Amino acid sequence: MEHDELAAWLRLLETPQVGRVSARRLLAAFGSPQAAIAASTAARREVVGSGPAAALADEPETLAALIASTVDWLASGSEPRHVVTLGDPLYPATLLNIEDPPLLLYALGRAELLQASSFAIVGSRNPTPQGTDNARAFAANLSRAGLTIVSGLALGIDGAAHDGALQGPGSTVAVIGTGLDRVYPKRHLDLARRIAQQGLLVSEYPLGTPPLPENFPPRNRIIAGLARGTLVVEATLQSGSLITARLATEAGRDVFAVPGSIHSPQSRGCHALISQGAKLVESAQDILEELQPGAAAPASPPAEASDRPEPLLDALGYEPVSLEALVARTGWSASALNTRLLELELEGRVARLPGQLFQRIAAG
Incomplete structure (x- = not known):
């Protein structure tokens, strides 16, 4: 982009009183x-009113x-850097x-x-360990299948999704708020x-x-807009992830949970x-089959030695459970349970x- 063109874009977008709606x-x-700035204040006033017109x-x-x-x-810097505007060949059509x-x-x-086939994974900032593992595993498998994982x-959950996505060729796009x-x-x-x-960082906000x-x-609208679908891994009822899911729905994209x-x-x-219609998923394959009928997720790796039968894991199930409940389920003493639980915790x-x-952690 030429210097004068860049200067005009920054002036249009960063002039106080000229918001995104007026700029559009x-x-x-x-x-x-350039043409908007060169126009008379009177001509601009007819389009956006007196405040934004005078400010420019x-x-x-x-x-x-x-x-x-x-x-x-x-x-x-050593990594490529770009300013991408509407009409630029790099601008993602999905947005x-x-x-x-x-x-x-x-x-x-x-x-x-920005042009890749993308999928968003979002969720809680304070996830359970199982939620973190789920996000990383979903992202890794989807990235290995060629999808670029978008998050914030x-x-x-966001950080785990980015980390998992970097394990596959799909890589990841981080849309940031700074x-x-x-x-x-x-x-x-x-x-x-x-x-x-290895991936891409994106922001609509100016440097500094x-x-x-x-x-x-x-x-969040950019995260949802870039992606073909959005997966929410864990979220409270007040989570910002639900905003992303709503924006994805409004953009006509699939939502998974x-x-x-x-x-x-x-x-x-x-x-x-x-309950509102999002697709319940238990594996990356569920998503791939929805996005690409007939596609299958990569095969799971061979079972590790740690996957041997373990009665206490069966008693745990996959929901959070108290020590008292485990005593009732297993008949073990609290001290014996604490010893074995610590061993399983150290094994991950x-x-x-x-x-x-x-809580039992499912194998990735």
């Missing part, structure tokens, strides 16, 4: 940011610094079908993944670096944008989605949950 109307009326008449004080930092960012497509995207990494780089020169949360700094090298709470819900314990708050969002076959609960 100006582009529709005048054809380009004067260049924002911070614009020059933003342009300079963006030009420097594009020219720096054109959503109600509020982003007008400009910053991209760091493999920009060709948040803690919990500028691409920031990583939030900080705990995902290493994950973000891996994604920049900090993690503002109001910016994260809007980015993993069921869980009726006693777990982290399962209630998924159960609500299923049982998770210890808050509230003195235990």
Whole structure:
């Protein structure tokens, strides 16, 4: 993109009082940011009203610094960097079908993944260990089948999905709610670096944008819009993941959900989605068959020695259970159960949950 064109886009999108709706109307009326800025205030007023029309008449004080930092960012680093606008060959066609497509995207990494066949995996920031394992396993298997996994780089399910997706050729796209020169949360700094090298980081927010709470819900429409379908692994009834699922439905995309314990708050969002028509899934194969009839997920690896029969695992089942309930189910003493549960926990076959609960972890 030429310097003058970049400057015009940034002026249109970052001028105070000119939001996404007004910018879209100006582009529709005048054809380009340069033409919208060059038009008279009176001509712009007929399209967007007096406030946005007058605001564009004067260049924002911070614009020059933003342009300079963006030009420097594009020219720096070892990973490819792009500014992708409507009409750019790199702009994903899937986003054109959503109600509020982003007008400009910053991209760091493999920009060709914007055109890939994608699938979103989202969920709780505070998942159970089983939920984390499920997200990673679903993402890995779908990525091995060639789907690019889209998520939001948040803690919990998002991070596990990105990590799993990097295990397959489909790789991953992280849609973030800050500028691409920031990583939030900080705990995902290493994950973000891996994604920049092997996948793609995307944001509609300009460089320097900090993690503002109001910016994260809007980015969910991009996650849902990029993907052919969305899987919710774990979510409470107040989870932002349900926003993503609703946006996916509004965009005409399939929504899938993993069921869980009726006693777990982290399962209630998924159960609500299923009751509203989301597809219940238990494996990546369920999703692949829905998206590509007849397709099968990659075969599971050979069973490990740790998959040997274990009576206590049978007693646990797959729902969270208390020590007292296990005493009643097995007839073992509490001390004997604690010893064996610790061994299974160290083997990665049982998770210890808050509230003195235990849960069996399914094999990936």
